[in-house]
Amino acid sequence: MDFSPDPTTVARHEQLAAFMDEHIYPIESTYNEQLQAAPERWSPPPVIEQAKAAARSQGLWNLFLPGSDGAGLTNLQYAPLCETLGRSPHIAPVATNCAAPDTGNMEVLHMFGTQEQKEQWLAPLLEGQIRSAFAMTEPGVASSDATNIETSIVRDGDHYVINGRKWFISGAMNPQAKVLIVMGKTDPSADRHHQQSMILVPRDTPGVNVRRGMTVFGYDDRDHGGHAEIDFVDVRVPASNLIGQEGSGFAIAQARLGPGRIHHCMRLIGIAERSLELMIDRAAQRVAFGKPLAEQGVIREWIAESRVRIEQLRLLTFKAAWLMDTVGNKGAHTEIQAIKIVAPRTVEWIVDKAVQVHGAAGMSQDYPVADWFTQVRTLRFADGPDEVHKNALARHEIRRRTSNV
Structure with missing residues (x-):
């Protein structure tokens, strides 16, 4: 079990990191301004089309989808890339055509669609036209x-x-x-x-x-x-x-949700990393009770604990991705459930501490952490609530133990 990135992953990640620096982070404020000023409430900001064009021209497109229709990456290769996309969760996934719910829908059409359905709907989705x-x-x-x-x-x-x-x-x-x-x-x-x-x-x-x-x-x-x-x-x-066929909807839903769940978790790691960075920056800048927040013991505890939790989370995500590649989604079922349980709760804790370090500003629109907190909390429902995954995981563990006794 070796999670060291191969040359393909290293090259892609370096390319994506440079793209984020040049085309994503610099437009975040413009994106938010255009979002609020849009004449049509639900229309995407115009600046997103510029980012999409740049991503497309660099081949940073449909990275999530394996095979010839996508970038041909494995789940383990995609994991660090998806994490990087999660550092700007509202812009980067859309700019690279790797945003939910389109990713799951494209996977459904890719796996189960007829040729006619693929031509009518999958092709324009893959092109980012709709x-x-x-x-x-x-x-x-x-x-x-x-x-x-x-x-x-x-x-x-x-x-x-x-x-x-x-x-x-x-x-x-x-x-x-x-x-x-x-x-x-x-x-x-x-x-x-x-x-x-x-x-x-x-x-x-x-x-x-x-x-x-x-x-x-x-x-x-x-x-x-x-x-x-x-x-x-x-x-x-x-x-x-x-x-598919009549009556196959439940099975198709399960096939759709497996990759979708782990993609959410990959992006969450990016949110966690950036939240920790913002937490450290804020703690270094603010003074309370005669010394910077970064010198307060409780803040240092939060920073240290955040790093530990991120590393644990990343390793479990990599393991789940590796198993999906080596034994299939069904064989990785336990790990997919486990990561779906732990990722939102873990990142919710980290973002909460980032909010706390920012004080009142952490609850405002001036920093992204309040928005990220609600997004992360929502993922404890999306693709199945915590309790459903815990019940299924416990049932599997009990069955495995009792069958061996």
């Missing part, structure tokens, strides 16, 4: 159990008709989001894990009614397209829009 959304979560049920999903997908001749309500549909408020992958039930009488299906729904289809944009801890999350609450009222799409 954005997309993934519609799974519902307000009326506990969506942490995906088998609870109530949205109906009913066959009617050569079409399917969709009815239901979804919410917290990330990216769906963005006018560039042209297609949604919707999860619903095609056969409520089937086995509970074979009731669901996934289907492609163009956003401009009649009956797709956006009720509102959802806030997250008071933020509208405009920077990644907002989170929509959507009613699907007699939405009719061609039967050819079905992804």
Whole structure:
């Protein structure tokens, strides 16, 4: 088990770090200014297109996707790159076409889409010409159990008709989001894990009614397209829009969530590293009770503890990525669950300490740590809440132990 970066990873990382220095960090303030001044509330700031063009010209594009459609990197090779993208989490992933939910949707189409679906939707997504959304979560049920999903997908001749309500549909408020992958039930009488299906729904289809944009801890999350609450009222799409087979939705969701979960964790390490840097900078600049904060014992304890936790987190992330490459996502299931449990909580603790060191400024818009705190806290729900992963992980451990006794 050797996590030393190979020459490909070293070269790519050096290239990406230089790109961040030249094209991402310098535009962060401009990005925020344009975001607030945008004439259309949910439109992305114009400066992002400049960053996308620069990334594309340098080949820093679709780094997340293995094979010929992407950059051809393994999960372990992508891990340090994704961490670096996480240092500017609202800009860098979008600029390199490595932002959720598009990454997961592209992976679904890459793995399960028909040739027609790939030509119509995957190709423009890979080119960064459009954005997309993934519609799974519902307000009326506990969506942490995906088998609870109530949205109906009913066959009617050569079409399917969709009815239901979804919410917290990330990216769906963005006018560039042209297609949604919707999860619903095609056969409520089937086995509970074979009731669901996934289907492609163009956003401009009649009956797709956006009720509102959802806030997250008071933020509208405009920077990644907002989170929509959507009613699907007699939405009719061609039967050819079905992804895979009827009843395969749950299995496709699990295939989609594996890489998505670890990508979130990779980016979180970047947030943690930058939060620690800001914490140290602030502690060195501020004086309290006659000496800099950096000389206060409790602050030094937070800094030391942050470094230890980051290193632990990175090693577990690398191990999960390595296992995904060597034994597959199913073989890495335990490690993926473990990293999804520990990463948001660990980084939440680090960002919280960065907020504390910044004092009142840490809660303001003048520093990114307040925004990062809400983003990290949200990830304790995204792709499954902590409790679901803990339960599944414990069940696996118990089964493994009892089967060997």
